[in-house]
Amino acid sequence: MKNSDTDVIIAGGGLAGATLALTLARVAPNLRVTVVEAFPLSADALPDSYQPSYDARSTALAWGSRLIFEELGLWSRLSEHATPIQQIHVSDRGHFGATRLNAKEYEQQALGYVVDNRWMGLCLMRELLQTNTQWQAPAEVVDMTPSEQGVSVTLKSGDDTSTVTAQCLIVADGGRSGLREKLGFQASHHGYNQNALIANITTSDSHQFVAYERFTDAGPMALLPHGSPSRAGHQSALVWTLSDNELADVLAMSESDKCQRLQERFGWRLGRFTRMGECNHYPLTLTTVGEPIRPGVALVGNAAHALHPVAGQGFNLALRGLMTLAEQFRLAAEQGRPPGDFQILRRYHELHRPDWQQTVQFSDSLIRIFGQSLAPIAAVRDAGLIGLDLLPGAKRLFARKAMGTGGRRAVINGPAASDKK
Numbered sequence: 001m002k003n004s005d006t007d008v009i010i011a012g013g014g015l016a017g018a019t020l021a022l023t024l025a026r027v028a029p030n031l032r033v034t035v036v037e038a039f040p041l042s043a044d045a046l047p048d049s050y051q052p053s054y055d056a057r058s059t060a061l062a063w064g065s066r067l068i069f070e071e072l073g074l075w076s077r078l079s080e081h082a083t084p085i086q087q088i089h090v091s092d093r094g095h096f097g098a099t100r101l102n103a104k105e106y107e108q109q110a111l112g113y114v115v116d117n118r119w120m121g122l123c124l125m126r127e128l129l130q131t132n133t134q135w136q137a138p139a140e141v142v143d144m145t146p147s148e149q150g151v152s153v154t155l156k157s158g159d160d161t162s163t164v165t166a167q168c169l170i171v172a173d174g175g176r177s178g179l180r181e182k183l184g185f186q187a188s189h190h191g192y193n194q195n196a197l198i199a200n201i202t203t204s205d206s207h208q209f210v211a212y213e214r215f216t217d218a219g220p221m222a223l224l225p226h227g228s229p230s231r232a233g234h235q236s237a238l239v240w241t242l243s244d245n246e247l248a249d250v251l252a253m254s255e256s257d258k259c260q261r262l263q264e265r266f267g268w269r270l271g272r273f274t275r276m277g278e279c280n281h282y283p284l285t286l287t288t289v290g291e292p293i294r295p296g297v298a299l300v301g302n303a304a305h306a307l308h309p310v311a312g313q314g315f316n317l318a319l320r321g322l323m324t325l326a327e328q329f330r331l332a333a334e335q336g337r338p339p340g341d342f343q344i345l346r347r348y349h350e351l352h353r354p355d356w357q358q359t360v361q362f363s364d365s366l367i368r369i370f371g372q373s374l375a376p377i378a379a380v381r382d383a384g385l386i387g388l389d390l391l392p393g394a395k396r397l398f399a400r401k402a403m404g405t406g407g408r409r410a411v412i413n414g415p416a417a418s419d420k421k
């Protein structure tokens with residue numbers, strides 16, 4: 001197909017859209033890629049001026065995601081402000097069961113890393129500005145129709161409206177994706193009747209690079225090692241699951257009362273909670289789309305799947321999918337086929353689907369099993385945690401999920417997997 005304005009349009013330049021754009025610039029440099037982002041490109045898009053903020057939101061990147069960012073040539077920059085997770089401690093409040101994963105057991109430097117979202121965005125942007133990727137920002141994709149070239153996309157920027165034709169549209173507009181609905185993709189939404197409260201916490205004891213996942217009758221919580229070395233290991237990133245009522249209660253509290261409530265739920269493994277920064281909160285739903293592809297269109301990132309954040313899997317899963325998509329686009333380019341070719345998109349989905357399904361199931365069952373306060377279920381999960389600690393095979397499987405090394409690894413630098421057959 002010829003005469004399109006661009007080869008690939010990515011609607012949404014968040015973490016998923018920007019990472020895909022950078023990967024395509026590395027893997028298939030002859031593809032013309034345009035990113036459309038609703039927010040203006042920040043004038044301070046330079047990591048050199050970056051100052052970590054106490055209130056920054058962060059993401060737990062699995063070890064496997066580090067390997068991907070290494071392949072993209074981004075890791076050495078990202079690692080300047082990445083806090084390693086050397087151990088994961090999973091426990092159940094008021095019950096005996098507990099399990100520990102230790103990076104040394106798996107001969108890795110770390111199980112994963114905690115990185116500020118803003119820092120990741122700046123690093124991605126810095127690299128992208130050195131590529132041929134085109135940006136339309138601030139601009140929104142407001143409409144899409146199939147066209148002779150593939151897809152015709154209507155953009156709105158202020159009062160101006162324009163049309164761009166592309167061979168393929170990638171929808172990366174996030175969890176509340178309006179474009180997914182507009183395109184008629186059927187998404188299933190499962191509400192957990194819970195909210196995630198996110199904040200950074202100061203603790204009297206050092207985290208010692210341990211991430212805590214704690215399940216309580218009121219819902220799960222995670223405390224991840226976070227913050228610059230200057231804070232000497234006394235800062236953690238909190239993801240605290242709360243019902244609507246308790247969330248309203250907690251938000252109305254003073255900082256010291258919030259710390260005290262958290263202390264009651266979490267216990268004393270990190271000493272005393274002395275400070276809680278800005279609190280952000282999100283309603284929790286599991287959203288997935290059965291088949292995220294159509295001729296000329298693919299959904300990626302949170303537009304395709306939004307998971308419960310306690311297991312820290314959402315972006316890690318998205319990243320593995322983006323690598324598989326880029327791998328298939330590279331193959332298509334080598335074969336002279338357009339990136340929106342349905343066979344190419346179908347192959348991408350077939351390859352990524354097992355990882356997607358297992359990760360969604362892993363994250364959802366963790367929440368369902370550990371969100372139950374009924375005594376028999378609590379006993380089973382205690383047995384599960386103890387069993388996990390005692391059975392190396394089960395523990396290794398759990399560790400592979402946590403480290404993001406269980407799924408298929410796309411070949412983005414060398415020949416794609418199917419080239420080798």
Ligand SMILES: Cc1cc2nc3c(=O)[nH]c(=O)nc-3n(C[C@H](O)[C@H](O)[C@H](O)COP(=O)(O)OP(=O)(O)OC[C@H]3O[C@@H](n4cnc5c(N)ncnc54)[C@H](O)[C@@H]3O)c2cc1C
Pocket residue numbers: 011012013014015016017036037038039058059060061139140141142172173174175178179196198239282300301302303309312313314315316317318
């Ligand atoms: C509280 C919380 C904690 C999390 N913690 C973790 C974790 O520890 N580990 C992990 O792996 N994952 C985690 N996740 C998941 C992770 O944050 C998401 O997977 C990731 O942010 C998804 O990025 P995205 O680019 O798909 O969506 P978004 O980040 O939402 O980006 C979408 C972008 O699209 C733009 N946009 C929207 N509509 C349009 C339009 N019409 N036209 C153009 N642009 C548009 C928006 O401006 C935005 O920039 C967490 C999620 C939450 C909510």
